[in-house]
Amino acid sequence: MPEADDAPVIVSSVPGSFARSVLAERHPALVQQVRDAFPWPPEQRRALDALLASCTEGVIEPLGPDAHDRDHWDAWGSEYVGRSWFDVPFLWSESYFYRRLLGATGYFAPGPWQGIDPFAPFKRAELLGSLVDDELAALDALARRPAGERAAACLQGSLWGNRADLGFAVGTPDGARSGSAVEDPPPLVADESDALWSLLPAERSPGAVRSVHVIADNAGRELIPDLVLIDHLLTTGRADEVVLHVKPYPYYVSDATTADVVDCARRLAQASGSAGEAGKRLWAAMGDGRLAVRAHAFYCAPFPYSEMPADLRHEFADAALTIVKGDLNYRRLVGDRLWSPTTSFAGRTAHFPGPVAALRTLKSDVIVGLDPRTVARLEEAGASGRAGDGANQAWRTSGTHALVQVRPQGVL
Numbered sequence: 001m002p003e004a005d006d007a008p009v010i011v012s013s014v015p016g017s018f019a020r021s022v023l024a025e026r027h028p029a030l031v032q033q034v035r036d037a038f039p040w041p042p043e044q045r046r047a048l049d050a051l052l053a054s055c056t057e058g059v060i061e062p063l064g065p066d067a068h069d070r071d072h073w074d075a076w077g078s079e080y081v082g083r084s085w086f087d088v089p090f091l092w093s094e095s096y097f098y099r100r101l102l103g104a105t106g107y108f109a110p111g112p113w114q115g116i117d118p119f120a121p122f123k124r125a126e127l128l129g130s131l132v133d134d135e136l137a138a139l140d141a142l143a144r145r146p147a148g149e150r151a152a153a154c155l156q157g158s159l160w161g162n163r164a165d166l167g168f169a170v171g172t173p174d175g176a177r178s179g180s181a182v183e184d185p186p187p188l189v190a191d192e193s194d195a196l197w198s199l200l201p202a203e204r205s206p207g208a209v210r211s212v213h214v215i216a217d218n219a220g221r222e223l224i225p226d227l228v229l230i231d232h233l234l235t236t237g238r239a240d241e242v243v244l245h246v247k248p249y250p251y252y253v254s255d256a257t258t259a260d261v262v263d264c265a266r267r268l269a270q271a272s273g274s275a276g277e278a279g280k281r282l283w284a285a286m287g288d289g290r291l292a293v294r295a296h297a298f299y300c301a302p303f304p305y306s307e308m309p310a311d312l313r314h315e316f317a318d319a320a321l322t323i324v325k326g327d328l329n330y331r332r333l334v335g336d337r338l339w340s341p342t343t344s345f346a347g348r349t350a351h352f353p354g355p356v357a358a359l360r361t362l363k364s365d366v367i368v369g370l371d372p373r374t375v376a377r378l379e380e381a382g383a384s385g386r387a388g389d390g391a392n393q394a395w396r397t398s399g400t401h402a403l404v405q406v407r408p409q410g411v412l
């Protein structure tokens with residue numbers, strides 16, 4: 001696989017590819033699920049049916065003339081209009097699919113359905129589920145552990161929380177792969193946790209305010225451990241303030257919006273024991289500005305982070321560390337291309353304006369920063385960790401593996 005900047009951009013036209021399965025199977029299944037999840041009026045039902053036909057058999061059509069963001073999307077990809085969804089960059093077609101899905105449900109247009117999150121029923125069911133109860137109760141035992149162990153457990157919780165991804169579950173039997181509690185996770189394919197902690201020492205002399213940014217991924221069972229990690233950073237003095245970046249509108253099914261942050265903070269604050277204490281601290285931190293939420297329009301744009309606008313660059317440049325969560329953010333961080341897996345992570349993230357850490361379970365073909373022995377071991381073992389299971393590239397997309405990769409500033 002190529003290592004240079006001209007590694008192939010991922011498209012969805014390759015038979016048997018993961019990207020093709022997302023467009024051919026996951027998107028149609030999702031349209032159907034959203035259609036069934038609300039008593040949509042006729043106009044929305046017709047629009048959802050039209051989207052289903054378009055994304056499976058049709059071509060990309062422009063947004064309507066009244067769409068508030070028509071100019072943006074014209075600038076972002078008018079050259080794709082009239083082409084098959086499968087033939088354009090995967091990152092672009094997925095992003096546009098979610099934009100069209102929300103358009104079909106009336107999310108953007110003035111009227112009674114404006115602002116109604118079409119994925120809310122799925123998010124709500126997860127947040128109210130017993131798995132969350134169990135995960136919150138487990139925080140009581142964590143509170144009794146030594147500081148170093150607590151830090152490591154908070155990081156692991158946030159990392160493996162990324163496995164609980166509702167979009168990932170669409171089209172899988174019973175959503176089975178969506179992340180039952182990870183009791184015995186396989187070794188990380190890259191583990192630079194020590195480098196991460198070294199950027200945020202708890203002991204330090206008084207000085208400038210230390211900001212940590214977290215680019216969130218999924219709500220619910222991922223965002224709750226992210227918030228627990230944030231609480232840990234704030235209470236241990238590893239961060240003075242945290243900025244949590246979320247999506248400006250519902251996206252990729254379970255991606256977190258501001259409403260989801262509030263729901264998760266409330267779920268924590270209403271719990272008993274250590275979870276409740278953390279929730280109340282987080283609630284207070286949001287109130288006094290130590291935990292701020294941002295929802296920049298760029299988070300739903302179909303581009304890699306190397307193309308982020310100047311105002312975001314400016315924010316990250318001042319951070320002690322930016323933690324980038326999840327698979328989609330990883331694709332955007334290193335570029336949605338078929339890199340050789342041994343391509344340098346530091347090189348691929350050199351564009352990022354400040355120290356950056358990726359916490360991600362592997363759910364797409366994009367991967368960099370592995371050492372050759374790890375690649376050989378993974379290709380030998382396939383998805384399951386069993387040698388010779390015949391699915392030697394499935395480790396990239398199965399969500400069973402995870403990584404912590406770090407680029408401290410200045411290391412290229």
Ligand SMILES: O=P(O)(O)OC[C@@]1(O)O[C@H](CO)[C@@H](O)[C@@H]1O
Pocket residue numbers: 022026094162165167168217218252325326327328329362363364
């Ligand atoms: O970013 P997340 O939540 O970790 O993962 C999102 C995801 O499931 O969606 C895409 C397919 O729709 C994949 O690239 C990716 O695995």
